[in-house]
Amino acid sequence: MAARFERMGLMPALGPGRRSCLIIALAWGSLAAGWHGDASARAPSARRTAVTCKQATTQAGKQVADNRIARSRYEIVERYEAGVALLGTEVKSCRKGNINLRDGFAQIKPDGCWLMNVHVGKHDSTGRAFNHEERRPRRLLLRKREIEKMEKAVDSKGFTLVPLRCYFNAGNYLKVEIGVARGLKDYDKRDQLKGRDIQRDVQRELKDFRTT
Numbered sequence: 396m397a398a399r400f401e402r403m404g405l406m407p408a409l410g411p412g413r414r415s416c417l418i419i420a421l422a423w424g425s426l427a428a429g430w431h432g433d434a435s436a437r438a439p440s441a442r443r444t445a446v447t448c449k450q451a452t453t454q455a456g457k458q459v460a461d462n463r464i465a466r467s468r469y470e471i472v473e474r475y476e477a478g479v480a481l482l483g484t485e486v487k488s489c490r491k492g493n494i495n496l497r498d499g500f501a502q503i504k505p506d507g508c509w510l511m512n513v514h515v516g517k518h519d520s521t522g523r524a525f526n527h528e529e530r531r532p533r534r535l536l537l538r539k540r541e542i543e544k545m546e547k548a549v550d551s552k553g554f555t556l557v558p559l560r561c562y563f564n565a566g567n568y569l570k571v572e573i574g575v576a577r578g579l580k581d582y583d584k585r586d587q588l589k590g591r592d593i594q595r596d597v598q599r600e601l602k603d604f605r606t607t
Contacts, residue, residue: 456563458560459489460560470577478570495514501535509535510558512530513558554575557576
C-alpha cells in the first residue's frame with residue numbers, strides 16, 4: 396500500500412525502514428477498527444440480556460400456581476407467607492408456571508418447616524444429570540416464632556398446613572402462601588356450596604338491575 400501511494404504521488408519515497416514502520420502503523424489501525432467491530436457485534440448480546448432482565452421483571456407480582464382444591468376441602472384459619480429454598484432449575488420451571496400444589500402439604504420437623512410432595516416440573520432445556528427431583532422436600536423460609544405458632548396449632552388443635560398459592564412478589568422472589576387449615580365436614584361443604592349459590596344469585600340480580 397505504501398508503494399502504491401508513492402507511485403500516485405500522495406507521499407514522498409520512503410526508505411525500507413520507514414516503509415516498514417508505516418506498514419506496522421496501518422496494520423495496527425486495521426486491528427483497532429476490527430475491535431470496534433467486535434464491540435458493535437456484541438451489542439445484540441447486550442440487548443438480549445436486557446430483554447431477559449425485562450422479562451424477569453415482568454414476572455414480579457405474578458401468580459404461578461393456585462390450590463383451589465384446598466379451599467374447597469379445608470377451612471383456612473390463618474395464612475403465612477413463606478419463602479422457598481429452590482435450585483436454579485426449579486426457579487426457571489416456576490417462572491413458566493410448571494408447578495402443581497394440589498397434593499402438597501407442609502410439615503414441621505426439628506430442623507424447620509418443609510414443603511412436601513409439591514410437583515415442580517423439570518426444566519426442559521437442562522440435562523438430566525443437572526436437573527432436580529420433581530417432588531423433593533423443599534425448605535420453607537419462615538421466622539422461628541411463626542414456625543412455633545404453626546406447630547402449636549397442628550399439635551394441639553389438629554390443624555393441617557397446606558400450600559394455597561405460589562407467586563413472585565414485588566422483589567421478584569418466589570413465595571408460597573401456607574394456610575393453617577381445618578378439614579370441612581360434609582355439612583360444612585353443603586353450607587359452603589349453598590353460600591356460593593346465594594352469592595352467585597345476588598351477583599346475577601345486581602347485574603340485571605344495573606343493565607335495566
